Every structure is written in structure tokens, then in C-alpha cells.
Amino acid sequence: MNSFSLKLTTLFGVFVLTTPITAQEFQAGLPIGAVNQAGERMELSSNVKVFGSFHFTESCTFDPERNLILAMNRGNSGDTPDNDGYVSLINPDGSVHTTKWIGATRDGLELHDPIGSAIAGDILYTADNGSRHVRSFDLSTGQPLAAVAIPGTGFINGIAGDGNGTAYLSNTTTSTLYKITSDGEVSVFAEGAPLNSPNGVAMDNDGNIVIVNIGDTAVITYNTNGQVVKEENAVEAGNDGVVILPDGTKYVSSVRFGSVSKIDSNGAEIIASGIPSAASMCYDSIQNQLVIPMNPNYSLAFIRL
Numbered sequence: 001m002n003s004f005s006l007k008l009t010t011l012f013g014v015f016v017l018t019t020p021i022t023a024q025e026f027q028a029g030l031p032i033g034a035v036n037q038a039g040e041r042m043e044l045s046s047n048v049k050v051f052g053s054f055h056f057t058e059s060c061t062f063d064p065e066r067n068l069i070l071a072m073n074r075g076n077s078g079d080t081p082d083n084d085g086y087v088s089l090i091n092p093d094g095s096v097h098t099t100k101w102i103g104a105t106r107d108g109l110e111l112h113d114p115i116g117s118a119i120a121g122d123i124l125y126t127a128d129n130g131s132r133h134v135r136s137f138d139l140s141t142g143q144p145l146a147a148v149a150i151p152g153t154g155f156i157n158g159i160a161g162d163g164n165g166t167a168y169l170s171n172t173t174t175s176t177l178y179k180i181t182s183d184g185e186v187s188v189f190a191e192g193a194p195l196n197s198p199n200g201v202a203m204d205n206d207g208n209i210v211i212v213n214i215g216d217t218a219v220i221t222y223n224t225n226g227q228v229v230k231e232e233n234a235v236e237a238g239n240d241g242v243v244i245l246p247d248g249t250k251y252v253s254s255v256r257f258g259s260v261s262k263i264d265s266n267g268a269e270i271i272a273s274g275i276p277s278a279a280s281m282c283y284d285s286i287q288n289q290l291v292i293p294m295n296p297n298y299s300l301a302f303i304r305l
Contacts, residue, residue, distance in 0.1 A: 028142035029104030031089075031097055049095040053088045057293040057300065059117045059158075059241070059280035060090075061124070063139065067286055068097055071293065071300065072114040072126055085111035085130065087142070092287045094300060102142045109144055111135065116170070116201070116280055120161025127156045127169055134159065134169060134180055148184050152176075158201035158240075158280060160209065168209050170198040177201070177211060177222075194220050194231065199255075200242040200280050212239040212252050219252060219263060234261035235270045241281035243290065253278040253292055260290065260303065275301050 032044040044050065056074040063070060068089045075084035086103025090096060103111065112130025119125075123145065124137040134156075136145040150156050154173035161167045165182030168189060175198060179189035189209075196215030204210050208229060209222045217237045221230035238256025245251075250263040253275070260272040260281075277295035284291055292301040 026108030026143055027105050028102060029098050029100045032099060049093070051095055052298075053090070053096040053099045054293075054298040054300070055086075056295060056298065057088075057279075058115050058295055059126075060282040060291050060293055060300065061117045061119045062282045062284045062291070063119060064285055067092060069282065069284065069291055069300070070101075070117065070119070070124065072117045073103075074113040074115065074130075082130065083110055083112050085114045085128065087111075087114070087124075087137075090300065092284055092289070094302060102137060110147070115156065116158040118160050118167075118201075120163045120167070120203075123161065125159050125161050125167055127159045129156050132156060134167060146184070148180055148186065150178065150186060158199050158211070158242075160201040160203050162203055162207060168201050168203075168211075170201050170211060172197050172199055172214060175215075177209070190222060190226055194218055194228065199240045200252075202242045202244050204244050205246065205248060210242055210244060210250070212242045214238055214240065214256065219250060232263050233268060234263065235259065235268050236261065240279045241292065243281060243283040245283065251281070251283070251290055253281045253290075255279050255295070260292070272303050 033041050035041050057071045060069050060071045071088040071090050073086045086100045089098035089101045114126040115129045116127040122139045124139050126135050128135050132150045133147045135147050154171040157172045158170040167180045169178040175195040177190040179187050196213040198211050199214050200212045202210045211220050217233040219232040223229050234252040236254045236257045236259050238254045239252050240255035241253040243251050252261045258275045258278050259270045261268050262271045279293040279295050281290050281292040288305050290303040
């Protein structure tokens with residue numbers, strides 16, 4: 001079924017708007033700076049570091065081209081005002097590059113409660129649970145591209161893209177994994193056991209879909225035909241984020257128990273603990289570190305590997 005809230009052309013991975021949402025042009029935010037006495041905008045001096053910029057960050061993703069972390073901020077999560085989600089650009093040391101990159105203005109932007117996020121190709125995807133849409137943005141400009149409505153009810157959560165316009169989306173409360181094709185068709189990809197309150201989703205190096213459960217320790221790998229081809233386990237349950245390194249090593253974060261499990265050919269072990277609300281993490285491939293949002297703590301944790 002095609003479910004769109006906007007007029008779009010071409011495919012899901014490269015949708016463009018053909019009808020503007022407002023009369024004003026969309027604008028992305030600028031790096032931190034201020035206007036001096038001479039009326040010139042000066043970017044933040046290199047000897048100044050600013051930390052913060054978060055409002056219930058549930059997920060992050062890493063852009064290696066710019067060497068920046070994209071932090072998804074859920075805003076007021078249903079409280080007034082609505083439609084106030086935004087995306088921050090964060091430097092690899094945790095300092096702020098751009099406070100509100102997507103969300104500097106609301107002109108041409110609808111983004112309520114962005115939860116999971118992923119970069120695939122030149123597209124940023126997010127699961128906007130506040131409006132039950134998967135939204136996509138141009139990774140270079142932040143320009144909104146597409147909005148695909150997700151049918152039914154429940155909490156849409158983790159998302160991954162295959163780089164060819166297809167995305168996979170978890171619904172935690174219904175134990176469902178959706179597939180969204182390049183033409184915007186939404187279908188049930190997997191449902192029920194072994195899914196048990198599924199959360200984080202990632203693509204492995206063979207193009208398979210990997211998903212972790214909140215309800216147990218399972219780390220499940222599906223092929224693109226929807227068949228389970230591998231089942232592994234994190235050390236603790238309550239899992240939210242999953243990242244997969246080029247060598248196949250998996251890292252899984254437990255939002256309920258605050259740990260990070262490493263899973264490789266030697267089995268599973270905890271490499272970090274005591275991280276409150278360790279949510280949907282991302283992998284910084286340049287600094288070789290895990291970046292973990294901590295939900296109501298309004299902060300990010302960093303683990304060098």
C-alpha cells in the first residue's frame with residue numbers, strides 16, 4: 001500500500017517534494033556562532049567547546065563524510081508544543097557543531113518525535129513515532145524528502161536502510177518488522193516469535209537484517225526473504241541499539257540494564273556497564289568509538305573501542 005502525506009516523485013530513496021508544504025523555503029541550521037559588533041557572523045572559536053544540545057535523544061547515526069554525529073531529538077514527546085523534533089550535529093568529542101541542523105526553522109518541516117535513525121546512501125531516515133511516519137532527509141542539506149505513513153498502531157522504533165531505497169522498521173509493541181520498498185509500499189516483513197518487543201535494526205555486511213529485542217537477549221538475523229538465518233544472544237536483555245562492524249562484530253546496548261554486549265566468534269561479553277538508558281547507539285568509524293544516547297539524561301556516552 002502507498003501511504004504518503006506529501007506529493008512525491010521518483011523512488012523512496014530519492015523522493016523530492018513536488019508541492020511545497022509552506023510558501024517559505026526550508027532552511028537548515030548553521031554551526032554555532034554569533035554576530036559581532038561589526039555585524040559579521042563569527043563561527044565558534046576553535047578553543048571553545050560547547051556540550052549539550054539534546055532533548056531526549058533516543059538514537060544517533062554517524063556521517064563519515066563530515067565526521068559528525070547526527071543526534072535525533074524527540075522534543076516534547078507529545079506535550080505541547082507538538083512538531084518540535086530536531087536533529088543536532090555533534091563533533092566526535094561530544095561538543096556541539098550545530099545545535100539544530102534540522103529544526104532551525106519549521107518552514108517546510110514536520111518532525112514530531114524522531115526515534116530510530118539510519119543513514120543509507122545520501123539519505124537520512126528516521127522513525128517519527130509522533131506521527132507514525134518514516135521520514136527521509138537529504139544528508140547534505142537536511143532538506144525533507146519523503147514521508148511514508150505506517151499503518152496500524154504501536155510504537156515504531158528502530159530503522160535501517162539497505163542503500164537501495166528499501167528500509168526496515170520495527171514496531172516494538174506489536175512485535176512486527178516492516179519492510180518499506182523503494183516505491184513507498186509498506187508490508188509486514190516478520191511478525192511474532194522470535195521477535196519479542198523488537199527494537200534496534202541494522203544491516204549486516206551481507207545485506208541481511210539484524211534486529212534486537214527488548215523482551216529478551218535475542219539478536220536475530222533475517223535474510224531478505226524473511227527467513228531467520230542466525231540467532232545470537234547478548235549478555236543482558238532489554239536491548240535497544242545494535243551496530244555491526246566491518247569484521248562482523250556486533251555491539252548491543254541494553255536500555256533497561258545499562259550495558260553494552262560485544263558479540264563475535266568467541267561469544268558474548270559485556271564491555272561496558274552502568275550506562276543509564278543506553279538507547280539506540282551508532283558507530284563512529286573514524287574515531288573507532290560507540291556513541292550511545294541516554295534518553296532522559298539528555299546526553300551521549302562515548303566508548304572507544
